[in-house]
Amino acid sequence: MDATPVDRSPCATSPKRSCLPGVPPARTRLRPGRAAARHTQGPLRAPRAAEPTTVPLGVAGFAGDFSGVRRFAERDHKNIVQWTMHPEPGGHYAARTEPQVLADDIRGFYASLA
Numbered sequence: 001m002d003a004t005p006v007d008r009s010p011c012a013t014s015p016k017r018s019c020l021p022g023v024p025p026a027r028t029r030l031r032p033g034r035a036a037a038r039h040t041q042g043p044l045r046a047p048r049a050a051e052p053t054t055v056p057l058g059v060a061g062f063a064g065d066f067s068g069v070r071r072f073a074e075r076d077h078k079n080i081v082q083w084t085m086h087p088e089p090g091g092h093y094a095a096r097t098e099p100q101v102l103a104d105d106i107r108g109f110y111a112s113l114a
Helices: 009-013 034-041 070-076 091-097 099-113
Strands: 057-063 080-089
Touching: 057 070, 057 091, 057 099, 070 080, 080 091, 080 099, 091 099
Parallel strands: 057 080
Antiparallel strands: none
């Protein structure tokens, strides 16, 4: 496996940029020009599902991140098995700022499914 170090500066300055070596940003233009970009990127928003999902869902929130999404989650997902709001400041970048707390939360979610 390549031991190329991860450049963390793009993660903090632009959430749209890729932070992993060799992985292009999610919205990379494959051909020049606006029309080509729209063609290759597809729609900006996927249509909302007609029925709520039923797969098990776990949510982990951290201080400093969005907190008013629960009503939308409950509307669109009928099998929310874990909803945890952590007091640790992690915000949108919890995987980087609080990796152990997030990993423990994910492990707890999968353990609850067993």
